[in-house]
Amino acid sequence: MAFLFIVGSIFExxxxxxxxxxVSPSGIYQVESINDSAGAMDQxxxxxxxxxxxxxxxxxxxxxxxxxxAVEIDDIHGRYAAEYEVEWISDDSFTVTWNDYxxxxxxxxxxxxxxxxxxxxxxxxx
Numbered sequence: 495m496a497f498l499f500i501v502g503s504i505f506e507x508x509x510x511x512x513x514x515x516x517v518s519p520s521g522i523y524q525v526e527s528i529n530d531s532a533g534a535m536d537q538x539x540x541x542x543x544x545x546x547x548x549x550x551x552x553x554x555x556x557x558x559x560x561x562x563x564a565v566e567i568d569d570i571h572g573r574y575a576a577e578y579e580v581e582w583i584s585d586d587s588f589t590v591t592w593n594d595y596x597x598x599x600x601x602x603x604x605x606x607x608x609x610x611x612x613x614x615x616x617x618x619x620x
Contacts, residue, residue, distance in 0.1 A: 512554045513540065516580035516588070522546070523605060524553045525567075525588065527578040528560055538574035542567040542590065544610060569612045570601060 509531045516525040524545040531538045543564035545553055554560055570590060572578070578592045586605040593599065601615040 508559050509538075510560055512556055512558050512560055513575065514578065515553065515555065516582070517553070518585050518588075519582055520585045522548070522585065525580050525590075526554065526560055526564065527576070529575055531574065539571055540574055540576040540578075541571045542578060542580075544605065546608060565608060565610070567603060567610055567612065569615065570599075570603075572599075 510528050511531075512526045513529045514527045518524070524547075526543045526545060527540060528543055529538065529540050543560050543566050545561060545564050547553075551561060551563075554564075570578075570592070572592050573594050576592050576594065578590055580588050580590050582588045583602075587603065589600065589602050591598065591600045596619060598618050599615065602613045604611050604613060
């Protein structure tokens with residue numbers, strides 16, 4: 495039975511799943527925290543993606559795979575199942591906090607069209 499699960503996972507391919515979602519004030523963007531188990535031998539990781547309502551599909555919800563059009567936000571990565579907190583400042587900017595085993599991070603993100611820029615990243619020891 496375990497063999498079937500492993501083979502099924504290999505053929506399924508994408509080990510990423512939406513963990514939490516944060517919709518912008520007007521609903522035109524959604525930030526998603528993604529868990530990527532990356533297989534049985536890897537500890538995995540988590541990161542943030544940005545989705546766009548203009549793509550015409552419903553936003554993924556917790557447990558779904560992120561859409562193929564989601565844009566991964568560079569420089570915001572954490573351990574598997576890291577807790578992210580997103581606070582929207584305006585419809586095109588937000589602040590995110592997250593932690594790993596030793597540090598806490600905070601960053602501001604500004605959205606510009608279909609891309610974004612991470613600014614003002616700070617790290618503090620726990």
